[in-house]
Amino acid sequence: ETGVTQTPRHLVMGMTNKKSLKCEQHLGHNAMYWYKQSAKKPLELMFVYNFKEQTENNSVPSRFSPECPNSSHLFLHLHTLQPEDSALYLCASSQDLGLHTDTQYFGPGTRLTVL
């Protein structure tokens, strides 16, 4: 257990559905991240939040909408997704944004399948 939980662990949705992924960290960290992990591709950073403020949007399509109501929770709202969006979505947190001193702790991920 890394102290970062994600729900649901698996999600199957149609292209017209609206769903949300949830991430919660119990580590008292200030920074949270969403990554996309697709088969045979490197992890792709999607969004970064620091102290609830979005500091990075890595050219992610608007059908993905993040929300960070507080430093412990991070959501990823999904709507009108495409089959190519099927992937493992990983949430991570770190004490702050300083990677040279801080480690990113990852949740187990949500396996998303878009039909």
Added chain:
Amino acid sequence: AQSVTQLGSHVSVSEGALVLLRCNYSSSVPPYLFWYVQYPNQGLQLLLKYTTGATLVKGINGFEAEFKKSETSFHLTKPSAHMSDAAEYFCAVSLTNFGNEKLTFGTGTRLTIIP
């Protein structure tokens, strides 16, 4: 821009044999380097990291890696493989950007241990 190349998407070694997973990076400035491990159905876990100082870095589970600037490499080794080492391993590089550091990951190497 920074990038990471992991040579070999699949590596198989016998139990008790040496584990060597290769990672080369490109970076215009001194990098920070990381190895993460992902066990089945789990998120990524930090194995070890190099920031500054000693170029031989020891991590968890008996793994170590050596930063070789002249070869732009950060290969991961373990003297004796154990069945529990079977997992996917990711090398990552980060360049400091004054508090907005980002990790760039390689495509991963799946390690199989042969009994």
